[in-house]
Amino acid sequence: MQTSVHWLENVAFEAKTQSGHTIIMDGSAEYGGENRGPRPMELLLTGLGGCASFDIVTILKKARQDISDVRCELKAERADTIPAVFTKIHLHFVVTGKAIKEKQVAKAVELSAEKYCSASKMLSDGGVEITHDYEIIEAE
Numbered sequence: 001m002q003t004s005v006h007w008l009e010n011v012a013f014e015a016k017t018q019s020g021h022t023i024i025m026d027g028s029a030e031y032g033g034e035n036r037g038p039r040p041m042e043l044l045l046t047g048l049g050g051c052a053s054f055d056i057v058t059i060l061k062k063a064r065q066d067i068s069d070v071r072c073e074l075k076a077e078r079a080d081t082i083p084a085v086f087t088k089i090h091l092h093f094v095v096t097g098k099a100i101k102e103k104q105v106a107k108a109v110e111l112s113a114e115k116y117c118s119a120s121k122m123l124s125d126g127g128v129e130i131t132h133d134y135e136i137i138e139a140e
Contacts, residue, residue, distance in 0.1 A: 012036055041078075045089065049074045051119040052091055052132075055112035056105075060095070063104045067097035068139045086128045093134040100136050109134055 002018045011027035012034065025040050027033030038046070049072040060067050070093065077088040095105050109132050113120055124130050 010034065041084075041086075045074055045076050045086070048089065048117075048119040048123060049091065052112045052117045053093075055116045056093060056095070056108045059108035059111055059116075060097075060100075060104060063101075063108070065097060065100050065104050066139075067095060067100065069096040069137075070094070071096075085126075086123065088129045088131075089123065091130070091132045093132070094137060095134060096137040096139050098139050100138075102136060105134050105136055 003015055005013050005015045005025075008014055008024075010032045013025045015023045015025060017023070023043070024037035025043065026036040027039065028035060053070055053072045056072075057067065057070050060070075073092045073094070075090045075092075076086050078084040079087055093105070093109060113130070113132055120130055
């Protein structure tokens with residue numbers, strides 16, 4: 001995998017991914033930014049949510065669960081000192097669908113956390129405490 005990050009101005013950067021996407025990252029006004037894009041650490045947290053959600057959707061579809069929506073809400077705590085690394089991350093999955101089996105959702109979350117999500121593995125191996133929970137909403 002490859003990507004490139006190019007400085008635009010102040011604390012704004014443009015990233016170009018191997019898959020052909022462009023992302024603008026910027027800092028807050030406190031650091032000379034103009035809020036033109038997400039912060040790099042927000043993208044790291046978002047990447048974890050995307051990686052885990054990808055797993056959850058794939059696993060539930062293979063289990064023939066009638067899902068109509070999956071949302072992952074993440075909350076993170078960071079160290080008080082520089083570098084302000086993530087110390088704790090909690091992922092809350094909201095799975096919506098018809099007659100979703102709780103056992104299948106629990107299994108999907110467990111498999112993602114323990115076997116498939118490379119972002120989760122990398123962060124937890126780096127000392128981040130990662131927790132998960134979920135809720136199931138019956139679709140109308």
